[in-house]
Each structure stands twice: as structure tokens, then as C-alpha cells.
Amino acid sequence: MSVLPIASPVIDHAVAADEADADGHEPCVLLKLGEIVLKGRNRQQFERLLHDNIRRAVRDLGIEVRVWQREGVIVLRVAGSQDGVAQDRATAADAVAERMKYVMGLARVCRAVRVAKDPDAAIDAAVAMAAGCEGSFAVRARRRDKRFPLTSADLAVAIGSKIQQRYGYPVNLSSPDTTVFVEVDQREVFVFTEGWPGQGGLPVGMSGRALVLMSGGIDSPVAAYRMMRRGLRCSFLHFSGMPLTGPESVYKAYGLARQLDRFQSDSRLFVVPFGNAQRALASSGAGRLQIVAQRRLMLKTGAAMARRLRAAALVTGDSLGQVSSQTLTNITALDDAVSLPILRPLIGLDKSEIISEARRIATLAISELPDQDCCSLLTPRQVETRARIEDLRKIEARLDADDLAEELAAAAQEHSPGRP
Ligand code: ATP
Ligand code: MG
Numbered sequence: 001m002s003v004l005p006i007a008s009p010v011i012d013h014a015v016a017a018d019e020a021d022a023d024g025h026e027p028c029v030l031l032k033l034g035e036i037v038l039k040g041r042n043r044q045q046f047e048r049l050l051h052d053n054i055r056r057a058v059r060d061l062g063i064e065v066r067v068w069q070r071e072g073v074i075v076l077r078v079a080g081s082q083d084g085v086a087q088d089r090a091t092a093a094d095a096v097a098e099r100m101k102y103v104m105g106l107a108r109v110c111r112a113v114r115v116a117k118d119p120d121a122a123i124d125a126a127v128a129m130a131a132g133c134e135g136s137f138a139v140r141a142r143r144r145d146k147r148f149p150l151t152s153a154d155l156a157v158a159i160g161s162k163i164q165q166r167y168g169y170p171v172n173l174s175s176p177d178t179t180v181f182v183e184v185d186q187r188e189v190f191v192f193t194e195g196w197p198g199q200g201g202l203p204v205g206m207s208g209r210a211l212v213l214m215s216g217g218i219d220s221p222v223a224a225y226r227m228m229r230r231g232l233r234c235s236f237l238h239f240s241g242m243p244l245t246g247p248e249s250v251y252k253a254y255g256l257a258r259q260l261d262r263f264q265s266d267s268r269l270f271v272v273p274f275g276n277a278q279r280a281l282a283s284s285g286a287g288r289l290q291i292v293a294q295r296r297l298m299l300k301t302g303a304a305m306a307r308r309l310r311a312a313a314l315v316t317g318d319s320l321g322q323v324s325s326q327t328l329t330n331i332t333a334l335d336d337a338v339s340l341p342i343l344r345p346l347i348g349l350d351k352s353e354i355i356s357e358a359r360r361i362a363t364l365a366i367s368e369l370p371d372q373d374c375c376s377l378l379t380p381r382q383v384e385t386r387a388r389i390e391d392l393r394k395i396e397a398r399l400d401a402d403d404l405a406e407e408l409a410a411a412a413q414e415h416s417p418g419r420p
Contacts, residue, residue, distance in 0.1 A: 025113040025125050027093035029076040030192055031100060034107035034200045050074070050105050050203040056265040057099045060419075063092045070185070071144075076100070077114070101196055102262040104229050105203035110181075110195030114188050119150050119158070125191040126159040126180050127166055133193075135177030136170045137163060143184040155182060199229060204264040207231030210343065211306045212315040213298055214238050214269075216252030216371050219317030219346055221260060221363040222354050226345040227315050228263050235268045235309055236260070237302055237412070241372060244275030248371035255366040257417040263361075265419070270305060270412040274298070277404060278378050284398040288384040291325045293395050296337035300405035303338040305412060318344045322351060324383040333387040 033050075051067045054076070058065050064079035078092040093111060100109040113129065115121040130137060141156040150158065159182060160171055169178075183190045210232040212224040224234050238253035250271050261267040278294055286293040302314045318326050318334075335342060346354055358364035396402075 024121055025115055025128065027078065027090040028112050028114050028190075029078075029093055029097045029100060030110040030112040030190060030195075031074040031076065031106050031198070032108035032110070033072060033074070034105055034198065035202060046105075046203060046206055049205050050103075053103055053105070053203050053205070053265070054100070057103050058096055059265070061092075061095055061099070063096060065096055075112075075114075075190075097195075100198065102199060103203075104199050104201045104231070104263055105206075106198030107200055108195055109198050110192040112190050112192035114190055117145075117148065117184065117188050119148075119155065122155065122182055122184070122189040122191060123159050123162055125189070126182055127162050129191055129193060130163045130167060130169070130178065130180055133167075133169065133178040136172035136175075137178045137180065138171065138173045138176035139163070139180045139182065141182040141184070145184055145186050148184045152184075155184070199263065201229035202231035204228050204231060205233045208313075209233045209235070209309065209311040210313045210315050211302055211309060211311040212236050213302055213317075214253055214256060215317070215373060216249040216256070216367060216369075217317065217373065218358050218364065218367040219319060219322075219354055220315075221256045221317075221367065222357050222361070223315050223317040223343075223345050224260050225263065225357070225361050225363075227343060228260070230345075232313070232315075233264060234260070234315065235270065235311060237270045237272065237305055239272050239274035239298055239301075241275045241278070242273040244279070245372040248369075249373055252366055252369055252371050254415060254417055255369075256363050257415075258420045259361070259363050259366065261417055261419045267417055268309075269415040269417050271415065272301060272408050272412045274408070277408060280399050280404070281395065282378045284395050286380075286395050288380050288382055289387055289392060289395060290378055290380045291383050292330050292333055292387040293392055295325060295334055296392060296396070297401055297405060297408075299334060299337045299342065300401060301408040303340045304406050304409035306340055308409065313341045313343050314338065315343045315345070317346055317354075319346045319349055319351070319354065324385050327385045329386045330384075333389050333392055336389050336392075 047069055054067055066077040066079060068075040076096055078089055078096055097109055097111050100106060113125050115125045139156040139160045141152040143152050163169060179194055181192050207230055210227055212220060212234045214220040214236045228234050236257045240250050253269060257267050257269040277297060281293050282290060299314060306314060318331060320326060358367060
């Protein structure tokens with residue numbers, strides 16, 4: 001079994017007196033990997049990326065976190081605060097665990113304690129961990145080192161009877177309310193409960209980079225979340241109706257990017273004032289094609305921006321048939337605007353499914369705030385549901401749409417929304 005000290009060289013990983021709490025229980029966080037474990041040959045590269053993302057996610061906490069890759073699990077040890085202020089390590093481990101719930105590529109996040117490799121220490125830690133639990137319980141023990149003096153079954157029984165004696169909880173092995181896990185490793189024992197589900201998916205960055213066209217609406221943040229979960233590091237591009245509208249939609253885009261930043265850190269938001277370009281399209285006679293022509297110009301601007309960011313795809317929140325600009329014919333006309341692939345992770349979802357995901361990832365409340373979306377400006381009385389590509393190209397030729405897209409991309413203002 002390999003134990004790789006990653007964050008800083010850790011030579012002796014037995015529990016040293018100065019590293020454990022006074023009772024010999026060192027609070028730490030255990031992370032179970034998701035799909036990454038399936039990735040065979042490239043696995044080390046993926047693990048390194050995941051470790052980087054873990055460090056990014058805790059960077060601003062002021063807690064020194066050591067990352068250990070072990071067989072199928074990552075152990076995070078907290079070394080106390082960097083500024084020298086004594087900090088309760090359990091609280092620090094709680095804060096780190098909380099951040100891990102949002103890191104892509106993790107299947108489970110468990111608060112654990114690490115104790116000396118000794119049956120009594122393991123039993124004490126397990127009994128302490130069961131304090132305050134409710135309902136029935138079970139103990140599952142596992143030995144990676146078979147030289148441990150107790151078998152897994154004996155260890156589970158010893159712990160189970162102590163917990164029962166101490167707290168009187170009923171044992172239920174088939175569907176317990178709480179399960180206490182004990183893992184005997186080569187040099188130490190980890191004790192933990194179920195913990196929380198992680199986000200699953202793949203580490204952000206593993207699939208490359210993309211640019212998300214993000215309105216202030218419900219769909220595009222959910223689309224961004226889905227693509228981040230498939231390993232794309234996402235930047236965000238928002239078009240405001242300014243100077244024809246107020247800045248409200250920009251505030252929403254900023255708030256949404258902040259929420260989404262929890263899943264990847266270091267997000268970049270670009271804002272393009274689009275009102276004058278919309279007016280130019282209207283003046284060149286877009287008529288019923290106004291909406292689709294606007295969307296094509298957004299995509300062209302996105303492609304110009306993607307080139308600068310070295311992003312390999314655009315992402316939109318389109319869902320087939322949801323609004324008139326999203327008929328199959330119109331989507332085909334949108335694809336024609338750029339050569340870059342346009343990823344549409346919501347294409348087959350119902351609005352109600354998108355809304356419940358937006359609620360779960362905490363973007364819904366922001367999306368529901370009132371604003372004047374740029375698409376609601378200059379809306380024709382009837383929107384063309386079967387846009388013809390030749391007609392769109394003619395409108396675009398009248399205003400040199402490709403040059404205009406370059407200008408719009410160059411005029412974008414960048415923001416770094418950070419986490420909430
Ligand atoms: P959303 O809820 O994401 O706004 P929607 O159902 O309102 O989507 P549309 O307004 O037709 O649908 O927009 C479809 C997609 O086009 C959006 O999901 C988004 O990717 C992109 N888009 C629309 N408006 C903007 C904007 N103002 N800025 C950036 N992207 C936009
Ligand atoms: Mg919209």
C-alpha cells in the first residue's frame with residue numbers, strides 16, 4: 001500500500017503525540033473517490049488534479065491541509081492554522097469537510113479521526129464518535145493489515161458492545177440509522193461515520209476548458225454545473241442589455257458565478273454590454289429573426305472570447321422546444337454560427353427537472369430575482385421558429401457580424417466573483 005505525502009513531506013505518519021489531540025484522536029477528513037478510480041493509466045494525473053482542486057477549495061480558510069493519496073481514498077489532515085493562532089483542530093476539520101462537499105470528483109466526504117494502531121484506541125474513538133447519534137447503529141470493521149491483534153469481526157463486536165453499554169442504542173445490522181466504520185490501516189486506524197455524499201463526477205479541469213454563455217436565467221447556471229461536473233473548467237460570459245437596460249442582470253450573473261465558484265474556485269466572469277449590437281441587428285432588418293440573430297451574435301462573440309481563453313467549447317442552457325428560439329431548426333441555425341462545439345447538457349430535460357437541480361445547487365433564488373434580460377429588448381411580435389440560415393447570414397453580412405463579435409469580445413469586462 002502506498003502512502004504518498006503530497007502537500008508537504010510527511011515522513012512518519014504514525015500518530016505522533018504533538019499531532020493528535022490530547023485524547024489521541026486526530027480529527028481528519030476521509031474522501032472516497034468517484035469515477036476517477038476507473039481511469040486506469042491516467043489515474044495519477046487525475047489524482048494530482050483532484051489534489052490541486054482540493055487545495056484550491058480550502059486555500060482561503062487559513063488552515064494548513066495535508067493531502068494524502070491512499071488506496072481509493074484521500075486523507076486530509078489539518079495541521080492547525082497558518083497564522084499561528086491556536087485553532088481547534090476538530091473545528092478546522094469540520095470546515096475543510098464542508099468545502100469538500102462541493103469539490104467535483106468526490107463520491108463521499110467523511111469526518112474521521114485517526115488513532116494509534118491499537119485495539120483500545122480504536123474502541124475509544126469509535127465510542128466517542130457514536131456519542132449523540134440517534135436510533136439504531138451498526139459497526140463495520142475492516143483490516144488492511146491482517147496482523148492487527150483482533151479480527152475485523154472481533155473488533156466490530158468489541159466496539160458494538162461498548163457503544164451499547166455506554167449509550168443503550170439498539171443494534172441493527174441490516175438498516176442502521178448510524179454506521180460506525182473502523183478501518184485498520186498499515187500504521188493507524190481510521191474511525192468515521194457515513195458522512196455526506198460528494199458531488200461525484202470528474203475533477204474540474206480533467207476535460208479541459210469551456211466558456212458558458214450565462215444569462216441571469218435558471219437554465220444556464222445548471223448547464224454550467226453539469227459541465228463542471230464532467231470535468232470542464234468553466235469561465236462565464238454574460239450579455240447585458242446595457243446601455244439600453246440597467247445593470248441588474250449583471251448583478252445576477254455575478255451572484256450566479258459566485259455560487260458556481262464553490263464547485264471549481266478561481267472562476268472568471270466576462271460581461272459584454274450588448275444593447276447597441278442588438279439595436280444594430282434590429283436596424284439591419286432582422287425582424288422576426290431578431291432573437292435567433294442575437295443568439296448567433298452571442299455565440300460568435302463567445303467563440304472570439306473562447307479563442308482568447310483557450311476554451312475548446314461553448315456551453316448553453318438550451319433545452320429542446322422550451323422556448324421558440326429552441327426549436328430543432330433554430331438550434332441548427334445556431335450551430336451554423338460558429339465552428340466551435342456547442343455543448344447543451346440540458347437539451348433533453350424538462351423545465352421542472354432543471355428547476356429542482358437549480359434549487360439543489362442554490363442558484364434558483366438568484367435566477368428568480370427580477371431583471372430586464374437583454375433578450376426581452378427588441379423582441380419581435382412573432383418569433384421565427386424555422387429560421388433560415390441564408391437569411392441570417394444576409395443580416396449578418398450587412399453589419400459585419402464577425403468583426404462586431406471580435407469588438408464585443410474585446411470590450412468585455414472581467415470580474416473574479418470568488419466564493420460566497
Ligand atoms: P436561461 O434560463 O439560461 O436564460 P432560457 O430558457 O431563458 O435560458 P434563452 O433565453 O433562449 O433560454 O437562452 C438560451 C441560452 O442562451 C441560455 O441558456 C444561455 O446559455 C444563452 N443566453 C441567453 N441570454 C443570454 C445572455 N443575456 N447572456 C449570456 N447567455 C445568454
Ligand atoms: Mg434566458
